[in-house]
Amino acid sequence: MNEHRQTLWEFMSAESDKLITQTFQHIGLTFISLFFAVAIGLPLGIYIANRRKFAGPILGFAGVLQTIPSIALLGFMIPLLGIGAKPAIVALLIYALLPIIRNTYTGIIGIDGNIIEASRALGMNKWQILFKVQLPLAMPVIFAGIRTATVINVGVATLASYIAAGGLGEFIFGGISLNNTNMILAGAIPAAMLAILLDNLLALLQKMNFKKLKKVLYIFPIIIVLLASFYALPSAYGTVLTAGFTPEFMGRQDGDLGLRSKYGLKIHTIVISDAVMYKAAFEKEIDVISGYSTDGRLKAFGLKILNDDKGIFPPYYAAPIVSEKALTKFPQLESTLNLLAGKITDSVMTDLNYKTDYLHQTPEKVAKDFLVKIGLYKPSRDVKLGVVKIGSKIFGEQYILAEMYSMLIKGNTAYDVSTKTGLGGTKICFDALMNDQIDFYPEYTGTGLLAILKPDAKTIEKVGRDKELTYNYVSSAFEKQFKIKWLKPIGFNNTYALMMRRKQSGEINVNTITDLKKYLDRN
Amino acid sequence: MVEIQNLTKNFGQTLAVDKVSFEVKKGENLIMLGTSGCGKTTTLKMINRLIEPNQGEIFINGKNINAQKPELLRRKIGYVMQNTGLFPHYTVEQNIGVLPQLLKWDKKITRQKTEELLNKLHLPEASLTMYPNQLSGGQQQRVGLARALIADTELLLMDEPFGALDNVTRNQIQKEFKALPEFQNKTIIMVTHDVQEAFELADRIVLMDKGKVVQIGTPKDLLYRPINEFAEQFLDAQRLALELKIVSLNDLWPYLSLNNLACTTSISSSINVWDSMEMIRKSDHSCFQVSNTKGEKRDIDFQVLTQAFNHFQIAQANERT
Ligand SMILES: Nc1ncnc2c1ncn2[C@@H]1O[C@H](COP(=O)(O)OP(=O)(O)O)[C@@H](O)[C@H]1O
Numbered sequence: 116m117n118e119h120r121q122t123l124w125e126f127m128s129a130e131s132d133k134l135i136t137q138t139f140q141h142i143g144l145t146f147i148s149l150f151f152a153v154a155i156g157l158p159l160g161i162y163i164a165n166r167r168k169f170a171g172p173i174l175g176f177a178g179v180l181q182t183i184p185s186i187a188l189l190g191f192m193i194p195l196l197g198i199g200a201k202p203a204i205v206a207l208l209i210y211a212l213l214p215i216i217r218n219t220y221t222g223i224i225g226i227d228g229n230i231i232e233a234s235r236a237l238g239m240n241k242w243q244i245l246f247k248v249q250l251p252l253a254m255p256v257i258f259a260g261i262r263t264a265t266v267i268n269v270g271v272a273t274l275a276s277y278i279a280a281g282g283l284g285e286f287i288f289g290g291i292s293l294n295n296t297n298m299i300l301a302g303a304i305p306a307a308m309l310a311i312l313l314d315n316l317l318a319l320l321q322k323m324n325f326k327k328l329k330k331v332l333y334i335f336p337i338i339i340v341l342l343a344s345f346y347a348l349p350s351a352y353g354t355v356l357t358a359g360f361t362p363e364f365m366g367r368q369d370g371d372l373g374l375r376s377k378y379g380l381k382i383h384t385i386v387i388s389d390a391v392m393y394k395a396a397f398e399k400e401i402d403v404i405s406g407y408s409t410d411g412r413l414k415a416f417g418l419k420i421l422n423d424d425k426g427i428f429p430p431y432y433a434a435p436i437v438s439e440k441a442l443t444k445f446p447q448l449e450s451t452l453n454l455l456a457g458k459i460t461d462s463v464m465t466d467l468n469y470k471t472d473y474l475h476q477t478p479e480k481v482a483k484d485f486l487v488k489i490g491l492y493k494p495s496r497d498v499k500l501g502v503v504k505i506g507s508k509i510f511g512e513q514y515i516l517a518e519m520y521s522m523l524i525k526g527n528t529a530y531d532v533s534t535k536t537g538l539g540g541t542k543i544c545f546d547a548l549m550n551d552q553i554d555f556y557p558e559y560t561g562t563g564l565l566a567i568l569k570p571d572a573k574t575i576e577k578v579g580r581d582k583e584l585t586y587n588y589v590s591s592a593f594e595k596q597f598k599i600k601w602l603k604p605i606g607f608n609n610t611y612a613l614m615m616r617r618k619q620s621g622e623i624n625v626n627t628i629t630d631l632k633k634y635l636d637r638n
Numbered sequence: 639m640v641e642i643q644n645l646t647k648n649f650g651q652t653l654a655v656d657k658v659s660f661e662v663k664k665g666e667n668l669i670m671l672g673t674s675g676c677g678k679t680t681t682l683k684m685i686n687r688l689i690e691p692n693q694g695e696i697f698i699n700g701k702n703i704n705a706q707k708p709e710l711l712r713r714k715i716g717y718v719m720q721n722t723g724l725f726p727h728y729t730v731e732q733n734i735g736v737l738p739q740l741l742k743w744d745k746k747i748t749r750q751k752t753e754e755l756l757n758k759l760h761l762p763e764a765s766l767t768m769y770p771n772q773l774s775g776g777q778q779q780r781v782g783l784a785r786a787l788i789a790d791t792e793l794l795l796m797d798e799p800f801g802a803l804d805n806v807t808r809n810q811i812q813k814e815f816k817a818l819p820e821f822q823n824k825t826i827i828m829v830t831h832d833v834q835e836a837f838e839l840a841d842r843i844v845l846m847d848k849g850k851v852v853q854i855g856t857p858k859d860l861l862y863r864p865i866n867e868f869a870e871q872f873l874d875a876q877r878l879a880l881e882l883k884i885v886s887l888n889d890l891w892p893y894l895s896l897n898n899l900a901c902t903t904s905i906s907s908s909i910n911v912w913d914s915m916e917m918i919r920k921s922d923h924s925c926f927q928v929s930n931t932k933g934e935k936r937d938i939d940f941q942v943l944t945q946a947f948n949h950f951q952i953a954q955a956n957e958r959t
Pocket residue numbers: 649652653654672673674675676677678679680681
């Protein structure tokens with residue numbers, strides 16, 4: 116990397132391989148699910164057009180399915196179908212179903228009754244009526260439904276990257292986590308163009324007259340199947356082990372890029388969301404994951420951290436970062452937040468995370484129990500001299516820290532607290548802090564260095580290896596550039612780490628990342 | 639040829655058709671007449687099983703219509719409906735060819751028959767490749783007729799076939815249809831609420847009311863021998879016009895006075911009074927020589943005709959009382 120900031124075009128050409136793969140996967144996902152949605156929705160629509168009493172329940176049911184938030188639907192799919200293409204296709208199919216069933220149904224029942232009567236009177240049987248009269252006449256409406264379904268699918272398919280099914284979502288969500296606008300756009304622009312392109316192509320079909328439409332009818336299924344097969348193209352290669360990396364990890368120097376350049380690691384990789392990654396490793400869907408060293412699930416799922424023997428993962432010591440405005444506004448804030456400094460070690464944090472992530476205790480209970488244990492808990496005071504706004508990112512550890520800070524502020528100061536937890540990724544939290552929507556949130560030194568400041572490679576090389584150097588660098592740079600102050604580190608280092616199942620790691624005798632590379636090269 | 643026995647159909651509470659029985663002879667034009675909602679369409683649709691009756695039976699050429707699949711039955715019965723029911727996604731040629739295709743006819747034969755019908759029904763050759771929405775209402779109805787006629791079925795069912803047309807077009811198509819050999823040869827059961835049309839086209843009329851048959855008879859029977867007050871009142875509004883159309887010069891023969899008006903043009907005695915009056919009005923001579931089948935001759939003008947018609951009416955009235 117050099118001083119010059121990458122343009123979108125440079126990013127896209129540098130990542131053109133991935134971009135093409137993702138676009139193919141995206142088209143593939145869209146059309147595989149569309150194919151099944153038509154295969155199921157069309158007959159179902161025809162059926163309820165003939166049996167009207169089933170129309171209400173079936174359309175209602177498909178309607179309810181469609182109101183399930185996409186992330187939730189993908190979440191439901193994992194226990195049933197695991198991760199990867201299967202659950203993503205099923206989820207997309209479910210979204211595409213309603214417009215296809217509904218339009219087939221309305222298209223058919225909207226046909227002039229005289230025409231159907233005439234076809235009966237001429238001696239057509241019900242199949243002849245269906246294929247010669249009802250379907251051709253309903254076709255423009257059915258195409259409108261397919262068109263709606265396609266556009267919905269292009270949109271929802273961006274979420275498929277959450278469960279390791281690929282697609283342009285890998286760039287979009289990777290970009291959001293990495294605060295990398297080019298990366299977001301590299302995913303979002305092709306996705307939007309794809310939606311517009313397909314929408315217009317199908318609009319053309321919809322407007323065709325009956326004669327031309329007839330020919331298209333034979334070609335259309337072939338085109339769908341052809342486009343659907345795009346999905347299979349990129350995943351034709353593989354290695355003995357499969358890695359599941361988060362979109363964020365994929366795009367980082369201290370992530371997949373570093374693994375490749377420093378270790379020369381070549382492993383078949385799927386992109387997967389943090390939320391399901393550990394479980395997927397536990398269930399042997401994937402073998403190597405990019406976890407966090409303090410994650411509670413490490414303990415819960417029997418995973419082992421591979422030693423980073425070449426030191427590519429910089430230190431990620433957590434500390435609250437506060438806007439200077441807030442420090443002036445709330446004079447008691449700094450000392451109160453610093454009460455927690457140095458109190459939580461790696462193993463303590465892993466344990467606390469284990470309690471929320473695996474034992475499903477509320478972050479509030481975990482925070483209170485801990486504060487009571489170390490003698491910092493005080494019941495909340497009633498004087499209210501203003502409200503401190505606490506932010507947190509959208510994972511367990513941050514919720515716990517936010518709860519602890521909230522209790523400390525309520526117990527030790529005259530301020531009230533409002534928490535904005537679950538603020539997505541780094542970019543969202545940091546922007547909220549810059550815009551004074553929150554007063555502080557817990558951040559990690561490594562993230563501050565690599566995702567927010569993004570200095571040149573030399574600087575990273577110089578300060579990125581050492582805990583103190585990193586901390587000093589980010590705190591002075593934040594002060595200067597953003598008027599944001601890093602308070603004292605809490606104690607633990609939540610760095611990236613490669614992990615494997617403890618059992619597997621023992622069996623194949625892989626303890627370090629270098630071991631992993633050697634193992635892969637041998638097999 | 640068609641025998642309808644005790645046919646009953648109800649839709650929920652509505653008794654649409656109530657124990658209707660009648661018979662249609664081969665080659666006959668039978669017209670079901672009645673106000674809107676009296677059950678004509680329902681009765682007609684039971685003949686080709688578009689509607690299944692609750693009770694009663696129908697025989698065609700002595701065979702119960704339930705003896706075969708409805709699709710196969712319908713392919714042997716022509717059907718013309720008020721709203722044409724043409725397929726908007728088929729060209730005129732394809733529309734006419736629907737039944738031949740179902741019957742797997744040779745394409746050449748279909749084409750030839752289609753062209754024949756096109757000529758007979760005064761449709762332009764160019765319309766073959768047009769879609770129904772490119773045609774006028776009258777032309778669409780002609781295509782509907784062609785579609786029903788192409789398989790040359792013995793029996794033709796028509797439900798208000800000219801009902802949706804404007805007066806001028808309707809009269810024209812009626813006339814043309816009446817002149818077709820098909821009209822003469824086929825057994826036709828037609829539904830209408832238009833008394834004029836019924837009298838124009840019917841051999842016999844089935845007058846219906848509230849799902850029941852009121853009277854079955856020739857137009858003359860209905861005019862001069864109505865079975866009850868309903869039957870009489872049904873025709874009252876147009877009685878004079880109907881009579882003028884029903885009564886032929888033959889009927890008036892005994893009442894035509896023997897004048898010599900020195901008429902130059904001669905006409906046949908089978909013409910009805912209405913038409914002969916029209917001819918007199920339009921001609922330069924205002925007089926015609928009529929000759930009947932026995933070779934007798936009479937000279938008529940407007941005055942002679944009206945006088946004879948008056949005498950005829952008085953005689954009919956006397957006969958009834
Ligand atoms: N499919 C149907 N459902 C319910 N009622 C019907 C249906 N078809 C006809 N009817 C009723 O049956 C009666 C006779 O209808 P129809 O045979 O169409 O009368 P017409 O053809 O003499 O005008 C009417 O009262 C009509 O409302």
